[in-house]
Amino acid sequence: MNRNLSFYLILVVLVVVDAWLLAHPNLIGRLGVLFFKYDMIRTFPRALATVGIAALVSIGIVAFIPKAGKQTALLVLALLTLVSIGVLINTIFKFSSGSYAMTGAGFKTGAILMPIILILVFGHGLLETSKLKKA
Template sequence: MKRVNFYLFIAALVVLDSVLLRSPNLLGKIGLIIYKYHYLRTFPKTLVTVSLVVGIAVALAEAVRFFVQRGIWKRPVGQVVLALLLLAAVAMLVKTAVDFTAWSYSHTGLRFRLGAYLLPAILAVVFGYAWGTLRVPHEPFPESPIMNQQTPSDKTPS
């Protein structure tokens, strides 16, 4: 149930991000036209774009979780893959922060900039959640060698 609630929260963040990315100021709208960001011009296109990006991230995280649960990959391999994906999402967030301090992007409006920051942050949250909740494989409790030995009281006289 926790995973369902988490992914409902992510879905709400996707809608919020789409709303924020769809509302640039006048300079931002001109920039969308100049740079041919046609996938951000209307709310439905923005929602589909953000949903696809986050959906692919969720699919990757769930695939790693599936491989670890089925024993195809060991847990450390899954942790490394998810850590690399998390690192890539954080690098995207840093690159977005650097890009939006430049003159052309810094005048696009506060909502548009917040939406641009929110998308890589959502990806980082998805990969971080998958990394943090990666299941520990069940190891059976070892049997005691004493249990297999017969005690003197168990021996019957013949």
């Protein structure tokens, strides 16, 4: 993966913002977090760890998958990007209706931001891998 510092700085900012949004739902969202035992986002440090680990794992996948060959890497990264887009669409639909719609705008934005972060990481990795010389 490219050593572009600005990409990683933007990613760090997005991770921190996402963790903050997820850790601060409204009253209905807090009740949902308690009822469904979402301990991983109950507080800001836990939400930061959860979102950070997800981002680091995706960065690790993007960093090490080109070692399997360019074609395999492109296929896997394209598939992961498409899966992330599917998760984004599912999250948007889920948080547009039912009890999820009442969890607060910030919490909904945080939930939608997580798949966007994954799309950015996998999409950036796909772009960088496609620029690699044939291995």
